[in-house]
Amino acid sequence: MNSESPDRRVAPEIKELTGRPLPKAARRRLPNGVELVVLNHGEQPVNRMSVVWNAGDADVEQPEALALLCQTITEGTANRTGAEITELLEYNGAWMRMDSSAHATTLTLHSLNHTAEDVIPMAGEMISEAVHPESELVRMRARLAARLETDMRKVVTKATVMGKKMLYGDGNPMSRSLSAGRMAEVSREDVTSLHRRLLKGNVPMVYLAGKITPELESVVERVFGSLVFGTESDAIVKSVVKCPDHLASLMCMEEDETSMQTAVNVIIPAIDRKDPDYEQLRFTVFALGGYFGSRLMSNIREDKGYTYGITASLGAAPEGGSIKIACQTDNRHTGNVLAEIENEIGRLANEPMDGEELAVVRHTIMSGLTSLLDSPFTIMDYHRQIDAMNLGEDYYSHQLDELSRFDAQSAMDMARKYLLDAPRLTALAGRDVSVDQNVAEKLMPKADE
DSSP states (O other), X not given: OOTTSOOTTSOOOOOOOOOOOOOOOEEEEOTTSOXXXXXXXXXXXXXXXEEEESOOTTTSSOHHHHHHHHHHTTXXXXXXXXXXXXXXXXXXXXXXXXXXXXXXXXXXXXXXXXGXXXXXXXXXXXXXXXXXXXXXXXXXXXXXXXXXXXXXXXXXXXXXXXXXXHHHOTTSGGGOOOOHHHHHTOOHHHHHHHIIIIIITSOOEEEEEESXXXXXXXXXXXXXXXXXOSOOXXXXXXXXXXOOOOOSOEEEEEEOTTOSEEEEEEEXXXXXXXXXXXXXXXXXXXXXXXXXXXXXXXXXXXXXXXXSOEEEEEEEETTEEEEEEEEEEEGGGHHHHHHHHHHHHHHHHHSXXXXXXXXXXXXXXXXXXXXXXXXXXXXXXXXXXXXXXTOOTTHHHHHHHHHHTOOHHHHHHHIIIIITXXXXXXXXXXXXXXXXXXXXXXXXXXXXX
């Protein structure tokens, strides 16, 4: 046998997956105030540029207008038609999109290094000279309105909308959802005004990742260093309205007699990202419902067969953190699903995980953290996330340290402290169901509250 060939009769040694350091990005501020963040990482001659404004859906008066802005920004500038822009991008192997989230609006451009100099100036031209032509805006407005109207018929959308209102309160911008009716009323003037106030009124950050050459970085610096930002007196800025305090549970039901399934959306108000317990609680919630073999999946899907899938996750926003447990189930099983969610939370708080389950949870979480380092683009996404939450560049190593000390006792402590007796905000959309009295007392307010 060749001594250099592996002996395939012997299983390879299994080693514990360990974390690696997060590659650092270089940062500098251009004369016009734009912060340029550069990550030179990877071997392929490709790059991704993300231009990020620190304002989004929750900060504008008309989120529907922002959705239309994102869809029509590539449809023409003062010098090029939408067809010419599309041809330029496709000919050079580039791809561009704009999207928005609660507190961010992002223009993303993927390009090849050897053609980047031909397409990156186009991004600058869209920011400074996009015209949002009336014909394309009308077409896209009708398409988005039709899509929203269809989505709002889905029980999962109805439960999501109700859940946001319960968590944030009716007056909070975070509780808003896009409306087909309001979308149909957006005018071109609304979109162009928003373009001026948001994209020109705010100084963005530019994130450049990939195999970044000095020549490529120089192109980005030249294009974005020459644009004028932050001179609008009515600029749209980030505005955060904290979640109200939730002292009691609440359940809301929207009936849909045509639906064979009920969407279940259970929200538990939680701590924010900077709380010392945040990562330990996140790992605990992950054990509850964050992966295929989790407590909720094993019980409600695999054992009981009540749903094809159920998830639990801990999310953080500037307004506050929340735990969300969501699934869809046959109308007959809605009460059973709610009861089993409570059973699994109780087990997590009172029965320690055995060694095998703990090892799977820790390994799966570590795999997820390690996968963030797969490409320069996922690494830069992480840098963008910690920038948005103002967490600091050492947060990745902090997560690794927190995972190393996560154990069965920590999971029980977190479940008892933040899950077991916390208020539930339960949004159901589907057919009306009967709920077990014990579960009802947990999920619904008492008469004197």
